[in-house]
Structure formats: structure tokens, C-alpha cells
Amino acid sequence: MTSFLIKRILDLTISLFLLFCSLPIIIFFSFLILLIERQMPIFKQKRSGKNGRIIYIYKLTSMKINPLNHNEKYVTRIGNFCRITKIDELPQLLNVIEGSLSLVGPRPLYLEFNRYLSKRHKKRLLMKPGITGLAQVKMRDSTNWIKKFNLDVYYIDNYSIKLDFYIIFMTIIMIIKLILKKEKKIVESSDYIKNFFENYKK
Numbered sequence: 165m166t167s168f169l170i171k172r173i174l175d176l177t178i179s180l181f182l183l184f185c186s187l188p189i190i191i192f193f194s195f196l197i198l199l200i201e202r203q204m205p206i207f208k209q210k211r212s213g214k215n216g217r218i219i220y221i222y223k224l225t226s227m228k229i230n231p232l233n234h235n236e237k238y239v240t241r242i243g244n245f246c247r248i249t250k251i252d253e254l255p256q257l258l259n260v261i262e263g264s265l266s267l268v269g270p271r272p273l274y275l276e277f278n279r280y281l282s283k284r285h286k287k288r289l290l291m292k293p294g295i296t297g298l299a300q301v302k303m304r305d306s307t308n309w310i311k312k313f314n315l316d317v318y319y320i321d322n323y324s325i326k327l328d329f330y331i332i333f334m335t336i337i338m339i340i341k342l343i344l345k346k347e348k349k350i351v352e353s354s355d356y357i358k359n360f361f362e363n364y365k366k
Contacts, residue, residue: 170325175267178332179260186254190224193251196242197225206255211272214292219264221272222255247352248342250335256295268328269294270316277360281313288316291323298327301334305351309364 194205205225213219226243230236239247246252259265265272272293278286299306299315306312319327341347353359 167323167325171266171328172263174325174328175260178267179257182254183257183261186257189251190254193224193242193246197240201225201228201240201242203228210275211293212275212278212289213264213272214289216275216278216289218275219259219272219293221259221265224252224255226252248350250296250339253295260295264292266292266294268296268319268331270297270313270319271300274357274360276357277364280361280364284317285313287320288313291320296331296335298331301331301338303350304348307351307353307359307363309360 197203197205203225206222207225208220208222211219211221224243224246226239226246227237228240228243230238243252256265260267269291270288270293278289281288297316298319299312302315303312319331338347342350
């Protein structure tokens with residue numbers, strides 16, 4: 165049995181268990197977003213999958229259109245909590261079950277980013293993207309694209325089931341620390357696309 169077949173079996177087993185356990189949380193926050201923020205609680209977004217093919221990932225809605233400027237969005241209070249605790253990523257367990265994502269792997273990017281990746285960083289497209297990854301547990305600044313992509317490539321070059329379990333374990337520890345405020349909040353940009361083009365230098 166190959167390591168990638170084992171990875172798929174683990175993805176299915178763990179994701180089904182996590183989805184069963186987290187369903188009440190997803191439903192609760194979906195109602196909060198629907199009732200308080202008055203918008204659809206779950207949306208799907210076009211992203212780049214393995215080998216650059218189009219996939220659609222599911223997320224809890226964490227942003228809202230600025231009523232004063234319809235070209236801008238802002239992170240809501242509920243959305244901010246969901247982002248810190250990674251609750252907004254829970255619907256992506258459905259993506260893992262259907263096979264477009266893995267639990268662990270490079271995070272799926274927007275399709276338009278692919279053409280700008282360096283030859284070395286395009287290697288991150290050779291593996292199925294994941295809900296969490298080495299870059300997510302090793303970095304506190306998600307706007308450092310070079311370092312993030314270097315960690316993605318390192319993960320692919322050194323892939324093992326043991327490394328996957330390490331990343332899953334460290335993701336759980338990181339979330340607990342963030343909830344308890346024992347760790348600094350991850351630095352993110354509200355304009356993900358603009359930040360990429362401004363800060364990714366080959």
C-alpha cells in the first residue's frame with residue numbers, strides 16, 4: 165500500500181469523524197452569520213487544485229461588503245473569531261471527503277497566482293492542496309509568500325505520513341493557544357490578492 169493511498173484513507177477516516185463532531189459548531193455559527201450578519205453563512209470559492217485544475221472550496225462567511233464602499237470588504241466580529249479559531253475552514257472537510265482537498269498540504273491559491281510562481285514554487289502544485297499545512301504551523305505571518313511557498317516545497321520534498329500527523333497535531337496546539345491567547349494572532353491581509361501581487365517577489 166503506497167503512502168498516498170494511506171494518506172487518502174486517513175483523509176476520509178479523520179474527515180468523516182471531524183465532520184460528525186464539528187457539525188453542531190458549523191450549524192451554530194451558520195445561524196449566527198445568517199441572523200446577525202444577514203448573509204449566506206457558507207460560500208464556495210474557486211481555487212487552484214492539484215496540477216492547477218479548478219476546484220471549489222467551502223468556507224463559512226467571515227467578510228461583509230462595506231456599505232459605504234461596495235468595492236471594499238471587512239472582516240466581521242463573528243468572522244474574526246471564526247478565522248482565529250479556524251472554524252471558517254470546517255466546511256472544507258466536505259472537500260476532503262469528495263477528494264479535491266487533503267487534510268494536509270499546501271493551501272489552495274487563486275488560479276491567477278499560478279502563472280506568477282517561480283519554477284521552484286510551482287512544485288507546490290504537484291500535490292493535492294490541504295486545509296492545513298507546514299507553512300500554517302510554522303509561520304505567524306501569512307503575508308510572507310516566499311517563506312510560505314518554501315515551506316510548501318519542503319513539505320512536498322519530505323512528505324511522509326509521520327509529517328502529516330505532526331502538522332495535524334501542531335495545528336490543534338496552535339488553535340488551542342490562539343483561543344487561550346497564549347500565542348499572537350496570525351498576521352493576515354484582508355485583500356489576499358492585492359497582498360500577493362505586492363509582496364511576492366520571485
